[in-house]
Amino acid sequence: MAARDLVTLERSKDRFGAGTAEAKLILLARLDRTNLRTPPQVERLHEALCFMRAYPGDAIVLAAVEHILERFPDRADLRRHRAALVDSGIAGTAIRFRFFWPSALWLAGRSPDRLLLDRDDADAEDAIARALPLLVTPAESAALRELDLPGYAAVDRLRGRREADGAFLVRRVASMPGDTFTREAFFDAIDASFELVPGPDTPARTHAKLGFAPIAFPDPPLHRGRPDLRAELRRAPRAVKPLSLRAGRCAVELGRAAMATRERDIDGFAYGDARDAWLVDDGDGLAFTLNGVVPERRAVVPATYGSLTLRNGVPIAYLQVDLAGRSAALSYHAFATFRGGEAAYTVARMLAMLHHVLGAESFTLDPYQLGKDNEDGIESGAWWFYYKLGFRPRTAAVKRVTRGELARLQANPRHRSSAATLRKLAEGHLVIDVDPRHPVPLPRLAAIGIRIADRLAARGERAQALQEAGRDAMRLLGLRSLDGWTPGERLAWERWSPLILTLPGVSRWSAANRRSLTRIVRAKGGRSESEYAARFNAHPLLGRALLGAGPRRRAASAA
Numbered sequence: 001m002a003a004r005d006l007v008t009l010e011r012s013k014d015r016f017g018a019g020t021a022e023a024k025l026i027l028l029a030r031l032d033r034t035n036l037r038t039p040p041q042v043e044r045l046h047e048a049l050c051f052m053r054a055y056p057g058d059a060i061v062l063a064a065v066e067h068i069l070e071r072f073p074d075r076a077d078l079r080r081h082r083a084a085l086v087d088s089g090i091a092g093t094a095i096r097f098r099f100f101w102p103s104a105l106w107l108a109g110r111s112p113d114r115l116l117l118d119r120d121d122a123d124a125e126d127a128i129a130r131a132l133p134l135l136v137t138p139a140e141s142a143a144l145r146e147l148d149l150p151g152y153a154a155v156d157r158l159r160g161r162r163e164a165d166g167a168f169l170v171r172r173v174a175s176m177p178g179d180t181f182t183r184e185a186f187f188d189a190i191d192a193s194f195e196l197v198p199g200p201d202t203p204a205r206t207h208a209k210l211g212f213a214p215i216a217f218p219d220p221p222l223h224r225g226r227p228d229l230r231a232e233l234r235r236a237p238r239a240v241k242p243l244s245l246r247a248g249r250c251a252v253e254l255g256r257a258a259m260a261t262r263e264r265d266i267d268g269f270a271y272g273d274a275r276d277a278w279l280v281d282d283g284d285g286l287a288f289t290l291n292g293v294v295p296e297r298r299a300v301v302p303a304t305y306g307s308l309t310l311r312n313g314v315p316i317a318y319l320q321v322d323l324a325g326r327s328a329a330l331s332y333h334a335f336a337t338f339r340g341g342e343a344a345y346t347v348a349r350m351l352a353m354l355h356h357v358l359g360a361e362s363f364t365l366d367p368y369q370l371g372k373d374n375e376d377g378i379e380s381g382a383w384w385f386y387y388k389l390g391f392r393p394r395t396a397a398v399k400r401v402t403r404g405e406l407a408r409l410q411a412n413p414r415h416r417s418s419a420a421t422l423r424k425l426a427e428g429h430l431v432i433d434v435d436p437r438h439p440v441p442l443p444r445l446a447a448i449g450i451r452i453a454d455r456l457a458a459r460g461e462r463a464q465a466l467q468e469a470g471r472d473a474m475r476l477l478g479l480r481s482l483d484g485w486t487p488g489e490r491l492a493w494e495r496w497s498p499l500i501l502t503l504p505g506v507s508r509w510s511a512a513n514r515r516s517l518t519r520i521v522r523a524k525g526g527r528s529e530s531e532y533a534a535r536f537n538a539h540p541l542l543g544r545a546l547l548g549a550g551p552r553r554r555a556a557s558a559a
Helices: 002-012 020-032 039-054 059-070 076-080 101-110 122-134 138-147 151-158 165-174 180-190 229-234 245-260 343-358 375-379 382-389 396-411 419-425 445-458 462-477 487-500 511-524 529-538 542-547
Strands: 095-097 115-117 194-196 239-242 272-283 286-293 303-311 314-324 327-334 362-365 430-433
Touching: 002 020, 002 039, 020 059, 039 059, 039 076, 039 314, 101 115, 101 165, 101 180, 101 194, 101 245, 115 165, 122 138, 122 151, 122 180, 151 165, 165 180, 229 343, 245 272, 245 286, 245 303, 245 314, 272 343, 286 343, 286 529, 303 343, 303 529, 314 343, 327 343, 343 382, 343 529, 375 382, 375 419, 382 430, 396 419, 445 462, 445 487, 462 487, 462 511, 487 511, 511 529, 529 542
Parallel strands: 327 362
Antiparallel strands: 095 194, 115 194, 239 272, 272 286, 286 303, 303 314, 314 327, 362 430
16 A cells, blocks of 8 residues: 555656545645665655645645654654665665765764764775874874874874764864965875765754745645757846845855765865845746856856755755856756656756856757766757757767767657767757857867966966066056955965966957046955856956957846
8 A cells, every 4th residue: 555655656756636635635635654674765765755845735734744844853764774775865864975075074063973084995094094194183193103093093093082083083184274276186096985974953854944935825736848948048037136145155055065966076066155145936836046156266267156046945056157258068967866857947047047147148058968977868869959949069070970860860759869869969068058159168168278378388487477467568568566465365466377378369448448447357256256267258358368259248147
């Protein structure tokens, strides 16, 4: 009976209309009282509940779903199958992952008693033994070298009794002299495996929800068809709301938790800046968070933002966008629980949000997103999903493969591209322009870096060359000093000054255009990169000189 009820709930979770809510409530009540026999059944119930939390239909169903999810860690079947559900992200289960530095630091601060070292990792134990003498007092360091203790035994001798061994290691690295880049490199060299033991304060997909996001009742019918992407791009979101520092922290932490519970990490959340965060209300319970990254972790040219797609407050997808001029490079992933419902529609609305809020005019997916060295992209058919939305290849070789596949489809509508063919298709970028009559060229950011490297190498010793570049760039732009600039703005100038000297024709720009460039650099290190992106796109010469594309109209800004 329980297995039959579970199947019925899965089939009905995305159906709405007369009588459906009552039927769902009956199934929910029975499954709440039932012990499921297998780990996959427990996980399937959890995923059905998460879907229904995002698409509840009405307030009564939502209340029933949230009641069950709140008590999900206490279910007898979950406790019985806890070991088999490791890494599921379900509340009450452990997560094992080689957390990257910012995530490990965040977890050590959030759950210091629950971040453990995975002691089955022998390679990490050796690396820890080599690293620990550099992380403790000189007397302790001498003792460790003399005793030659294995890494995990050494950690146990050094840590406090109430401090988990993983948190101890992370905190010792955090106390090292130097900057965040030095500490991150040191931590990455250790490459330790961790286990996050479940507790009331540890991240879990079960409880993932942004409490102040918009909710819509009743749910509108799911947008299952393929949207008219051009029409969607013309339709602006309902509202863009800057978030307070406290709300911004909630949004960034929700993004970090979404990554930690799915064994993923992106810079947009890992280095998220709560001071530069918004909530974009798209209507009917669909919304997006947007957050910038802290100044010291910003890219030199692109503006980077992390984003969650929310349905009634529940994260259903994540995005990192790197905006170089009007070209937006997308790293997008829809969570498996919510695929198939409104996938194409939510992508279309996400693109519209980026167009209207950040001024993006062109959207690019790199080969990894499409399946290159990424089996999830191959298995999900990501390339065809985006092609059917309107994205197109620009690489000649990929265009040839595309024409062949389209001919096969025309001859046999049941034809499906093989995995080998999908890998060939994924060898190049897919791009869509808001205005196809004015395609935006793909930025060649590597070429910019090479130009800077060549110029600095030609000047001789690196440190002296950088100092000279800073002085020369100040003279070129008529900047007398950096008095009054914030640390973030000074850092942006340090990174941009050698770049300024490589801009073709910059010495012939008008004084007004050079002053405007100074303001762009300062905005790069300012409170919000949205101001930087808007100023960049409004400059009459910078886009053409740096990226090979000039502005057509002033970009929108959420700031």
